[in-house]
Amino acid sequence: MFLIKFTWKLIKWIIIIAFIIALIPIIFLGIMYKNEEPNINDYQDPETLNFTETLSESLNTFLISENNDDLTFSLNQKSINQTVKDLIVKQAEKDNSFNKDYMNKDASKEDRKYAIKNDNGIFVGVKGLWVNFSEDGMSIITSADVKYGFITYKTSIRIKLTLEETEQAFIIKVDSVKAGHLPVVWMYNLTKWGMLEFGKEDLGETIKKALPIGTFDADARTLTIQKEEYTKLLDSALDTDANPMAKNLVNLIQALDLFKFSLLDSKLNFDVKLKKLEQTLNIDDSKYTKITTEQQLKSIITTQLNSVLFSALDTTDTTLNLDINEVQLNQIMNYYLSDKVIFSKEIEIGGKTFIIETKPIVSLLRENNTIISIRISIKNKDVANSEFIAELAINTLPSIGENGKDLHFKINDIKIGEVNFEVGNETRTKLMTTIETLLSESEDVTFLNETIILKDFTEKFVQAGIKVKQIESLDEKLRFKIEPQNPEVTKVIEEVKKEIASTLETIKNTKDEFKDIPSELTAETVSQYVNSLEQVEQEKLYGLLTEELQKNPEINLDEIFAIINQN
Numbered sequence: 292m293f294l295i296k297f298t299w300k301l302i303k304w305i306i307i308i309a310f311i312i313a314l315i316p317i318i319f320l321g322i323m324y325k326n327e328e329p330n331i332n333d334y335q336d337p338e339t340l341n342f343t344e345t346l347s348e349s350l351n352t353f354l355i356s357e358n359n360d361d362l363t364f365s366l367n368q369k370s371i372n373q374t375v376k377d378l379i380v381k382q383a384e385k386d387n388s389f390n391k392d393y394m395n396k397d398a399s400k401e402d403r404k405y406a407i408k409n410d411n412g413i414f415v416g417v418k419g420l421w422v423n424f425s426e427d428g429m430s431i432i433t434s435a436d437v438k439y440g441f442i443t444y445k446t447s448i449r450i451k452l453t454l455e456e457t458e459q460a461f462i463i464k465v466d467s468v469k470a471g472h473l474p475v476v477w478m479y480n481l482t483k484w485g486m487l488e489f490g491k492e493d494l495g496e497t498i499k500k501a502l503p504i505g506t507f508d509a510d511a512r513t514l515t516i517q518k519e520e521y522t523k524l525l526d527s528a529l530d531t532d533a534n535p536m537a538k539n540l541v542n543l544i545q546a547l548d549l550f551k552f553s554l555l556d557s558k559l560n561f562d563v564k565l566k567k568l569e570q571t572l573n574i575d576d577s578k579y580t581k582i583t584t585e586q587q588l589k590s591i592i593t594t595q596l597n598s599v600l601f602s603a604l605d606t607t608d609t610t611l612n613l614d615i616n617e618v619q620l621n622q623i624m625n626y627y628l629s630d631k632v633i634f635s636k637e638i639e640i641g642g643k644t645f646i647i648e649t650k651p652i653v654s655l656l657r658e659n660n661t662i663i664s665i666r667i668s669i670k671n672k673d674v675a676n677s678e679f680i681a682e683l684a685i686n687t688l689p690s691i692g693e694n695g696k697d698l699h700f701k702i703n704d705i706k707i708g709e710v711n712f713e714v715g716n717e718t719r720t721k722l723m724t725t726i727e728t729l730l731s732e733s734e735d736v737t738f739l740n741e742t743i744i745l746k747d748f749t750e751k752f753v754q755a756g757i758k759v760k761q762i763e764s765l766d767e768k769l770r771f772k773i774e775p776q777n778p779e780v781t782k783v784i785e786e787v788k789k790e791i792a793s794t795l796e797t798i799k800n801t802k803d804e805f806k807d808i809p810s811e812l813t814a815e816t817v818s819q820y821v822n823s824l825e826q827v828e829q830e831k832l833y834g835l836l837t838e839e840l841q842k843n844p845e846i847n848l849d850e851i852f853a854i855i856n857q858n
Contacts, residue, residue, distance in 0.1 A: 347641025
């Protein structure tokens with residue numbers, strides 16, 4: 292998960308600053324002698340968890356708890372030092388100058404002493420890098436032994452840091468630098484001058500080149516990381532080019548300012564307010580049985596042929612209504628979109644496997660409004676009922692595109708948790724990036740002018756030569772008002788209008804199983820009645836209706852059904 296890499300990146304770059312600033316005074320203060328080494332006890336406690344183990348436990352607790360509002364975890368001195376030690380040992384697998392036995396309690400004192408060893412006539416042993424916490428900050432220490440013949444020289448650098456968070460940035464300040472016992476801030480300034488004079492490069496520029504994020508002020512000895520820069524670290528750590536759902540989480544966390552960290556009580560404390568992203572819409576994914584073939588798609592449309600016929604009860608012109616209910620619309624949309632916008636990835640964190648994935652996009656149809664739910668899920672692969680779902684609930688107004696083929700969803704406002712982000716809201720503007728990133732993976736979807744566009748959507752079921760005049764969002768159904776351009780079809784529709792009411796009356800009076808056909812014959816009342824029937828009864832009624840209508844030689848229903856590709 293990205294939180295591991297993100298917070299470790301912050302720690303890692305603090306350490307890099309320490310190495311860069313520490314290295315320069317070492318060159319000039321070689322005469323300063325001090326023997327300093329890490330406390331072996333920080334590495335011997337079997338209960339001490341490193342960074343990934345700490346995060347793994349905290350994330351698992353968050354996922355299985357119903358009451359946790361935030362994902363919170365802390366790193367104390369031992370945890371950070373254990374994390375650095377583990378990284379050094381892991382690096383030894385790639386680089387034999389690193390010590391695989393560093394701080395290993397089972398190795399001899401001499402074998403575990405150095406993190407990095409190099410012997411090219413002059414032996415240099417670096418005793419690693421470790422931290423000490425105090426009430427007013429954090430110190431980073433590195434030390435080294437240099438041996439030449441019988442002479443051993445020992446030196447160390449201790450850098451004290453303070454961390455500050457403002458509304459716009461994280462600020463990491465170097466409060467003091469010591470070589471051995473001697474404060475050497477003056478040497479830092481001398482080094483800055485020396486690099487500029489002899490190297491023709493400012494120290495700030497030198498450090499900036501070594502850091503992928505933030506602005507280093509050599510005069511103030513501060514690294515300032517603007518909050519909008521977070522994604523540079525996150526994108527790199529998560530390889531978001533290959534992991535779109537991670538990119539979506541990154542955008543959400545940045546847009547909503549959900550990540551906080553502080554240095555309190557001798558701990559680095561992290562707080563990620565994931566609960567602010569929690570799903571609020573009641574969605575039952577099991578209702579939306581996945582369809583995988585064109586034949587299944589055709590069957591869905593076939594079940595709505597009744598709505599086309601019944602609409603002739605109401606219309607006064609040559610238009611017909613094709614109603615697609617909520618379940619069917621979601622099945623159709625996900626048939627075209629699921630392979631493009633649904634992703635799943637396993638991530639190993641501290642010995643546990645977590646799965647991060649996008650859920651199927653769901654559209655909830657309301658009167659004059661369609662809510663599109665985009666969801667991202669995190670769960671422990673091996674623990675039941677451990678799923679957390681983040682959600683963007685997007686309120687949209689559906690319409691037909693100017694070409695009569697595209698289905699448009701114009702975004703009004705976006706709801707995350709209990710907060711609405713309306714037009715003009717700065718955060719809402721940032722959230723548009725998240726939506727665009729997710730949907731851009733599909734060739735069938737475009738995002739333009741805050742509008743989600745399903746390209747050529749009506750071509751899936753409406754034949755050429757048919758005009759889709761309008762789309763209406765009704766309660767739990769989407770109505771396509773279609774008008775044939777063929778005079779022969781228009782003639783058939785006129786005949787159906789004349790016959791359909793009397794035909795339904797005949798069926799009601801002669802077939803006991805359909806005696807409850809409503810007396811008031813409107814498209815709405817008849818549709819409600821038909822939807823209350825079992826599938827077998829619906830098909831029987833449809834058969835009777837078409838059989839009776841086609842007794843009229845002027846009615847050829849094939850002409851009507853052909854307009855929705857069902858002939």
